[in-house]
Amino acid sequence: MSxxxxxVVACAEAWRGDGAVLASPTGLIPRLGARLAQLTFAPxxxxxxxxxxxxxxxxxxxxxxxxxxxxxxxAGTRHVxxxxxxxxxxxxxNISCIGDWSRPSRQLxxxxxxxxxxxxxxxxxxxxxxxxxxxxPRVDMVSGVGHDRGAVEIRVVVTNLAVLDFATPDRSMRxxxxxxxxxxxxxxxxxxxxxxxxxxxxxxRTPTATELALIQSRxxxxxxxxxxx
Amino acid sequence: MTVMTVxxxxxxxxxxxxxxxxxxxxxxxxMALVRAVCxxxxxxxxxxxxxxPDVGLLIAAGCLRRLVTxxxxxxxxxxxxxxxxxxxxxxxxxxxxxxxxLYWGLLAAANRLPFLPIRAGLGSDVMRVNPxxxxxxxxxxxxxxxxxxPALTLDAALVHLNRADAHGNGRYLGPDPYFDxxxxxxxxxxxxxxxxLVGTAELMDSGPPQGLxxxxxxxxxxxxxxxxxxxxxxxxDYDRDEAFQREYAAAAASPDGWERFRSAYLDGDExxxxxxxxxx
Numbered sequence: 001m002s003x004x005x006x007x008v009v010a011c012a013e014a015w016r017g018d019g020a021v022l023a024s025p026t027g028l029i030p031r032l033g034a035r036l037a038q039l040t041f042a043p044x045x046x047x048x049x050x051x052x053x054x055x056x057x058x059x060x061x062x063x064x065x066x067x068x069x070x071x072x073x074x075a076g077t078r079h080v081x082x083x084x085x086x087x088x089x090x091x092x093x094n095i096s097c098i099g100d101w102s103r104p105s106r107q108l109x110x111x112x113x114x115x116x117x118x119x120x121x122x123x124x125x126x127x128x129x130x131x132x133x134x135x136x137p138r139v140d141m142v143s144g145v146g147h148d149r150g151a152v153e154i155r156v157v158v159t160n161l162a163v164l165d166f167a168t169p170d171r172s173m174r175x176x177x178x179x180x181x182x183x184x185x186x187x188x189x190x191x192x193x194x195x196x197x198x199x200x201x202x203x204x205r206t207p208t209a210t211e212l213a214l215i216q217s218r219x220x221x222x223x224x225x226x227x228x229x
Numbered sequence: 230m231t232v233m234t235v236x237x238x239x240x241x242x243x244x245x246x247x248x249x250x251x252x253x254x255x256x257x258x259x260m261a262l263v264r265a266v267c268x269x270x271x272x273x274x275x276x277x278x279x280x281x282p283d284v285g286l287l288i289a290a291g292c293l294r295r296l297v298t299x300x301x302x303x304x305x306x307x308x309x310x311x312x313x314x315x316x317x318x319x320x321x322x323x324x325x326x327x328x329x330x331l332y333w334g335l336l337a338a339a340n341r342l343p344f345l346p347i348r349a350g351l352g353s354d355v356m357r358v359n360p361x362x363x364x365x366x367x368x369x370x371x372x373x374x375x376x377x378x379p380a381l382t383l384d385a386a387l388v389h390l391n392r393a394d395a396h397g398n399g400r401y402l403g404p405d406p407y408f409d410x411x412x413x414x415x416x417x418x419x420x421x422x423x424x425x426l427v428g429t430a431e432l433m434d435s436g437p438p439q440g441l442x443x444x445x446x447x448x449x450x451x452x453x454x455x456x457x458x459x460x461x462x463x464x465x466d467y468d469r470d471e472a473f474q475r476e477y478a479a480a481a482a483s484p485d486g487w488e489r490f491r492s493a494y495l496d497g498d499e500x501x502x503x504x505x506x507x508x509x
Contacts, residue, residue, distance in 0.1 A: 052404040065405040066253060070329050074348070096325065097316070101358050107316035109307065110280075110300035115327040116349030142354040149352035 001206055003160065004029060004224040006179045008215050009207045010158045012037040014124040015079055020044040021121075022064070022072050024080040028219070028227050030126045030158075034081070036214055073113065076152070079122040082114060084157075086139040087125060089172045089193045090146035091154035093118075094139035101141050114144035122153045128228045130159035132192035147171035160228040162187045163204055168196045177204040232395050233450040235265040235499055238420045241450070242385055244271055245294075249335070249381070249416055250278040251388030251409035252461060255304045255469055257401070258283045259389035259422045261457035261499050266292055266387075268498070277381055279331065279408070281461060282474070285311035285481065289491075293321055297381065299328035303474055310481035326378075327355055332408060334381035339414030346375035386416035389458045390442065391466055393423035394432045397448030400440045403464035413447040424466045426453040456503055473506065 011033025015023050023034040023045045031050075038045040039057065046062075047055050054062035064072070072078045085108055086094040095114060099105035117123055123144060127134055145151045147166060157164040157173070165176045174196035175187055184201050207215065215224075239262070242248065248266075252258040263283045266274075267290035274292050278284055280301030287293040288311045301312040315321045326334070327349040337345040346365055350356055351374070356364075365377040388409040393399035399421050401409075413419040421443060427435070457463075460470040460477065480490035494505050 063404070066407060067332065070332055073329060096354075101325075101354070103319045104316055107308075107313040109302055110298060110325055111327055111353065111355055112300045113328040113349075115351070115353035115355050116329040116347070118353075119348045119351050141358075142352070145352040151352075 001212060002225060003179060003181070004228055005207050005212060005215055006204055007158060007160060007228060008032045008036060008224060009211060010163050010179075010204050011081060011126060012040075013205070014081060014156050014158065015042050015045055018042055018045060018079050018122075020046065020077070022046045022069070022078040024078060026082050027126050027128070029128070029224050030081040032215055032218055032224060035218055036211060039214055040211065073116055073120050076121045078117070078120075079124065079155070080117050081124040081126050082117070082144060084125045084127055084134065086134060086136045087127070087157065088136060088139050088146060089195070090148040091144075091151060091157070091166060091173065092139050092142045092146035092149060093125060093144035094141050095143050096141040098140055111141070111143040118144040118151045118154070120152060122155055123151065124155045125157040127157060127159040130161040130187065130190045132190060135191040135193060137193045161190060164195070172196060174198070175201055177202045179204045180206060231450055232426070233452050235261050235422070235452055235454060236269075238262060238450055238452060239265045239269045239271070241418060242266065242271055245273045246384040247275040247277065247382070249383040249386040249412040250276060250283045251386065251407060251412045252281065252283070252458070253279040253405070253407045254302050255281040255461045255474065256405075257389055257403065257407060257458050257463050258461040259387040259457065260459055260461060261454035262387045262389070262420065262422050262452070263287060264495065264499060264502060267495065277331070277383060279328065280309065280312065282309065282477065285309045288312060288315045288321060289481070289487065295322040295324060297324040297326070297331070299326050299331050303478060305469065305471055306474065306478050310478055325355060325358060326350070327353070330355070330376065330378050331381070332411070333378040335408060335411040335415045337378060337380035338382040339411050342380060344377040344379045347378050348375060350376040350378075381415060383412065383416035385418045385420065386412040387420050387422070388412055389422045389454070389463065391424050391463065392427055392432055392435055393421055393443075393451050394427060394429045395451065396429065397421060397443065397445035397451050398429065398432055398441065399423060399443040399448065399451070400432060400436055401442050402436055402440060402466070406442050410442050410447065413443060419448045420450045420452065421448045422452045422454040422457045424455055424457065424463060426451065454499065456506075459503075459506060473509070
């Protein structure tokens with residue numbers, strides 16, 4: 001069992017209990033996580049092949065072109081896991097650009113669907129390299145909105161080190177669990193704002209033998225290891 | 230409604246126009262028409278696009294003054310190098326919307342409405358960098374505040390489909406219509422390029438009725454441009470040319486590299502582009 005396997009299961013856990021909603025993962029580890037969730041404890045989830053085909057148990061079950069995805073967004077029956085170039089303690093996320101928007105030091109993708117996603121349905125984040133330059137006091141361009149700006153629900157932030165959630169009175173970020181082999185101090189040091197840390201921080205759950213086999217069968221070449229390196 | 234050449238289409242465009250480009254990212258972009266716009270050295274265009282290499286080429290050729298978009302990406306290569314550098318050097322203006330806001334703006338224009346309400350954008354910095362965007366309060370009991378997304382009315386739309394007839398009826402054969410019908414409905418002048426121009430009967434027989442995305446009310450000019458979406462995908466006729474896209478992105482990373490790429494592929498007409506692509 002590798003760190004990447006733990007991350008896949010932690011991502012899968014984000015969708016636990018969601019029922020028949022569209023799971024939209026970004027990145028290989030979240031994609032493996034969503035597939036794992038659908039194959040095990042969250043069979044109601046809907047998943048696409050990354051284009052327009054809905055897949056269930058590796059078989060096509062429907063058609064979802066981009067404009068229909070916007071319908072799902074507005075209906076709220078979706079749980080997206082996006083990336084974040086920057087994220088703050090209330091879950092405001094930036095994927096647009098670094099620096100002053102009018103002339104950025106580094107142009108990134110643009111806000112994409114992040115503003116609409118976060119005010120319409122549940123959102124989680126995947127951060128493959130947990131570092132202070134990602135976990136910042138203030139993001140440069142609020143793309144996905146956080147809990148202080150009207151987000152429906154930012155559920156979890158899964159990183160290469162830990163799982164974070166927002167189970168605090170003011171819905172600011174809290175350390176939920178550390179991955180096996182990671183210390184609480186490491187996570188705190190890699191986070192560029194004060195993180196709520198409970199007295200007792202559990203360890204992120206590890207994959208079962210069945211889960212490991214499923215992960216391995218869907219990524220036999222182990223490309224997931226590269227995503228967190 | 231006429232069958233035209235790419236250069237005749239571009240001859241109807243003017244400096245300073247607002248031009249919508251169909252497709253999505255690096256998928257089914259009307260690249261032959263975009264290349265012709267670049268060759269004609271049109272200036273000061275406002276381009277509305279779910280951005281891909283169409284945006285990159287128009288920036289590199291100096292045609293684009295303002296971009297209206299939610300993202301620019303080459304899909305398999307996350308960032309578009311020309312777009313990123315132009316932004317970092319302050320060479321283009323940007324109107325940045327959420328993807329759904331862009332959809333809603335086209336839908337408003339297509340329906341001849343001044344705006345449509347949408348939740349997307351609320352609370353985000355899209356509102357900060359677009360001070361012209363207003364919110365509106367629901368007149369009903371919910372009294373909720375919503376973004377009043379203004380209509381994105383276009384002077385011209387450029388779209389690419391798999392098949393069309395000489396009258397301007399067109400069909401897509403791939404898995405996604407993208408927003409090409411809305412681009413056409415939002416525009417005053419609408420130009421459709423296609424992989425193959427066929428008779429109307431063959432167009433009807435070449436797939437299910439749902440694939441007939443455009444009809445002749447929505448199109449002013451049609452052009453046959455085989456491989457005309459290259460190097461973006463045009464499924465099922467062809468996939469994205471990933472090797473060529475990598476060459477494009479690598480070339481765009483340096484002025485010298487771009488100079489070489491341009492003289493190898495872009496300085497001639499569409500025929501010489503296709504010949505150079507085939508000869509690689």
